[in-house]
Amino acid sequence: MTLIQEHSETDTRERILVVAERLFRQIGYQKTTVADIAKELRMSPANVYRFFDSKKSIHEGVARGLMVEVEIEAQRIARSEGPAAPRLRQLMTTINRMNTERYVGDSKLHEMVEVAMQEDWDVCVAHMECIAAIIGEVIAQGAASGEFEAPDLLLASLCACTAMMRFFHPQMIAQCATKPGPTIDQMIDFVIAGLSPRVRAN
Amino acid sequence: MTLIQEHSETDTRERILVVAERLFRQIGYQKTTVADIAKELRMSPANVYRFFDSKKSIHEGVARGLMVEVEIEAQRIARSEGPAAPRLRQLMTTINRMNTERYVGDSKLHEMVEVAMQEDWDVCVAHMECIAAIIGEVIAQGAASGEFEAPDLLLASLCACTAMMRFFHPQMIAQCATKPGPTIDQMIDFVIAGLSPRVRAN
Known part of the structure; x- marks a missing residue:
C-alpha cells in the first residue's frame, strides 16, 4: 500500500466519524443508520462497512x-x-x-x-x-x-x-x-x- | 369519624401499599395496574382510588x-x-x-x-x-x-x-x-x- 493510499484510508475513516457525530447530534444515535451516514458521504454502505464492521x-x-x-x-x-x-x-x-x-x-x-x-x-x-x-x-x-x-x-x-x-x-x-x-x-x-x-x- | 374507622382507614392504606410493593417486586412497576392491586385485595379499583388518586x-x-x-x-x-x-x-x-x-x-x-x-x-x-x-x-x-x-x-x-x-x-x-x-x-x-x-x- 502506498503512503497516499494509507493517508486516504485514514482520511475516509475520519470523515465517516465526523459525519456520524454530526448525524448523532442532529437526529440522534438510535435513529441514525449506517445507510444515512453512507448517503451523506456519497458512498455505499458497503464501503462504510470496510472501515467499521457495525454501527x-x-x-x-x-x-x-x-x-x-x-x-x-x-x-x-x-x-x-x-x-x-x-x-x-x-x-x-x-x-x-x-x-x-x-x-x-x-x-x-x-x-x-x-x-x-x-x-x-x-x-x-x-x-x-x-x-x-x-x-x-x-x-x-x-x-x-x-x-x-x-x-x-x-x-x-x-x-x-x-x-x-x-x-x-x-x-x-x-x-x-x-x-x-x-x-x-x-x-x-x-x-x-x-x-x-x-x-x-x- | 370514630377511632375504629380511622384505624381501619390507615390499615387499608397500609394494605394497599404492602400489596403494591409485592406486585411491583413480582411483575414490575410498569406492568402492575391499579386493577391488579385492587383484585389482590378483593376490593374495587374505585376503593383503591379513594386512598390514592393515581398509580x-x-x-x-x-x-x-x-x-x-x-x-x-x-x-x-x-x-x-x-x-x-x-x-x-x-x-x-x-x-x-x-x-x-x-x-x-x-x-x-x-x-x-x-x-x-x-x-x-x-x-x-x-x-x-x-x-x-x-x-x-x-x-x-x-x-x-x-x-x-x-x-x-x-x-x-x-x-x-x-x-x-x-x-x-x-x-x-x-x-x-x-x-x-x-x-x-x-x-x-x-x-x-x-x-x-x-x-x-x-
Missing part, C-alpha cells in the same frame, strides 16, 4: 473521539507548571466543563452517552482509568512537593475521582444539576482537604 | 416506605454512643448495604427506582436531604469532640454525601459494581480524612 463500532469511534479531547486537555493541564492544588482544581473544573458541554446540554448526544454506558463499557472504563491516571499525576506532584499526603497514589486518585462523580459522570451531571448539593469548588476544597497532610493522632 | 401516588407511598426504613436505621446509628468516626463509618456502610439490598439485587425494584428518579423527584430529594441531615448530626458530634474539623456543618455533610455517591445512589451502585474504584471502606477513609483536623499552612 456500534462507529459509535465507539465517535465516543472515543469525544473522550480523547478531554484526555488531551487534562494531560496538558497536568503537565503545566505551578503548585499541585490549584492545578488539580483547574483539571477537575475542566473535566466537568468539557463533559457538561459534550453530554449534557445536547440531549441527542446525551442519548449517545446512555448507549455508550450500556454497550461500550470498555471504552468508558478505559477513559475513566485514563482520567484517574492523569489526576494521579497531579496528586503525585503534590505528594512530592509536600502539598499532599498520599501514601497510596493509585488509591488517592481513585478516591478523588469517585468523590467527584457528581461533576464528572455525564448522567450524574445531568441528574444533579437542579438538586441540592455543594458547588464544584466546594467539592474540590473537600477533596483537597482529604489529600492534605493531617495532624497525627498519637 | 403514581401508590408508587410514591411504596418508595417512601422503603426510604423511611433506611432513614430510621440511619437515625438509630447516628444517635448511638461512641466516637464519631467509627459511627460515621457504620452509618455509611449501612446506607450502602440497605440501598444495595433494596434496589440493586432486585431488578424489578430497580425499575421502580428508575421511575422514582424520573417522576417522584420530590420524594427522592426529601430522602437525600434527610440522609444528609443525619450524616450532618454525626459530623456535628465529631466537630464538638474535636475528631472532625467542620466550620460549615451543612456543607460538610453535603460534601460527605456527594463523595459517597458511588455507594449511596442506587443507579451508581448498580453501574459501578464491576468497575474499577475504591472499596467502600477506602472511600470512607478518604471522607474521614477530608473531615479531620488539618495541619495549618502558615
